[in-house]
Amino acid sequence: RKEVEQDPGPFNVPEGATVAFNCTYSNSASQSFFWYRQDCRKEPKLLMSVYSSGNEDGRFTAQLNRASQYISLLIRDSKLSDSATYLCVVNERGFQKLVFGTGTRLLVSP
Amino acid sequence: DTEVTQTPKHLVMGMTNKKSLKCEQHMGHRAMYWYKQKAKKPPELMFVYSYEKLSINESVPSRFSPECPNSSLLNLHLHALQPEDSALYLCASSQGSGNEQYFGPGTRLTVT
Numbered sequence: 001r002k003e004v005e006q007d008p009g010p011f012n013v014p015e016g017a018t019v020a021f022n023c024t025y026s027n028s029a030s031q032s033f034f035w036y037r038q039d040c041r042k043e044p045k046l047l048m049s050v051y052s053s054g055n056e057d058g059r060f061t062a063q064l065n066r067a068s069q070y071i072s073l074l075i076r077d078s079k080l081s082d083s084a085t086y087l088c089v090v091n092e093r094g095f096q097k098l099v100f101g102t103g104t105r106l107l108v109s110p
Numbered sequence: 111d112t113e114v115t116q117t118p119k120h121l122v123m124g125m126t127n128k129k130s131l132k133c134e135q136h137m138g139h140r141a142m143y144w145y146k147q148k149a150k151k152p153p154e155l156m157f158v159y160s161y162e163k164l165s166i167n168e169s170v171p172s173r174f175s176p177e178c179p180n181s182s183l184l185n186l187h188l189h190a191l192q193p194e195d196s197a198l199y200l201c202a203s204s205q206g207s208g209n210e211q212y213f214g215p216g217t218r219l220t221v222t
Contacts, residue, residue: 032208043200043213044153087152096141096160096207100152 003027006088006101013108017078021104023088024070032091033064035073037084038103044087078108114214116201122220125191131217133184133201141207142184144176145200153200159184160207191221
């Protein structure tokens, strides 16, 4: 089983749609969780950290479910500029490592 | 300021060349990282430096040699690379372990 699993997509959605991605992780000792966004041929950029209580940043909402070991990202009112690959990232306690999922590709069309 | 800079942006080198990639951050971060990324794959960790000391080497071949001259700088020395080493090389930094990492724009390396 992969350490961090994501549906690779692509998710094709029209502008204005709401889209959700899930990600599962295998290590129950994981402590920190993040969503990164990566545009084609660019570096990953931190989108948001994911907290136990859930958190929201504008159109983006992240949730963590420790019992089921998954995190989610909800994007409301999708924009063309949201088209990118979204990487689910998990850091393990005691390690200076980030474990990356393979990414979920989102395509928002007019 | 969450900027990590990397030079050069692009590099083409032959298999017998020696070159170096450079990374710099001025955020006061104590951990710095090198990643390798191939097309359509996630970044793959190569090395971690913590407080200027190498703390993780992910079994990277010796033709890649990291160096951390000070807390703001990270180098990756390249020698006798293979064509399959062609990739995007990303540098990142973080305040400490468990914290979010900030990536530089990367160096796109082509080995001919």
